[in-house]
Amino acid sequence: LGTLLIDRKRFDEAKHVLSVAIQLRPYYGKAFYNMARMHEELGDSQKAWEFLKKATDGDFDLPDMFVKLGNLSINLSKYDEAIRAYTRAIMGGHQSDDVSFNLANAYFMTGNHDAAVKMYHMLSQKNPSDGRFAYNKGEAYFIKKDFNNALVSFKDAATAEKPVIQGHFRVSHCLEAMHKFDEARTYLNGLFGSELDNEFKRSIHQQLSRLD
Secondary structure, three states, rough: HHHHHHHHHOHHHHHHHHHHHHHOOOOOOOHHHHHHHHHOOOOOHHHHHHHHHHHHHHOOHHHHHHHHHHHHHHHHOHHHHHHHHHHHHHHHHOOOOOHHHHHHHHHHHOHHHHHHHHHHHHHHHOOOOEEHHHHHHHHHHHHHEEEEEEEEHHHHHHOEEEOOHHHHHHHHHHHHHHOHHHHHHHHHHHHHHHHOOOOHHHHHHHHHHHHH
């Protein structure tokens, strides 16, 4: 009944009957899940997260629920919770690059850059055409001050089949961090012959001005 009432947008009635269901069965995960779904439709992400957390703590622990909890946790900057949720999803058999990427990003945000690098590397090896994985790996290396590996990763990101063009600038930042200022200028000047749009080339000029 609660599910039907949510579908009909009769949220006050839905809240009442779902509350009754929870009183009758305190660990009824599906009831908590529907409470979460209702609050998500109402735009209350925090309440949706709280009920979804209770759903996964109850008797409704499907891997997809942990994925959803992880996504909500990321949106609410609850990165430790996101790590726990995505890990549970993977342990439950959910395998997808998106979940692994989100887990790597959560590791990065909590400062566990070694774990982030490991996952980004696995993803970039598996998907060399997608520059996002190499780019984020570069950011993790950069924050670790491993500028050589960051440089390689940013170059891979910028030249991938699905590139992250910002990787070109990060290459120059790595060279700067290594005090290779002439190489940074040479690299940036070399981009003017590529098929990049005028706005990007203006950004290159700004970078070169800053180096001067």
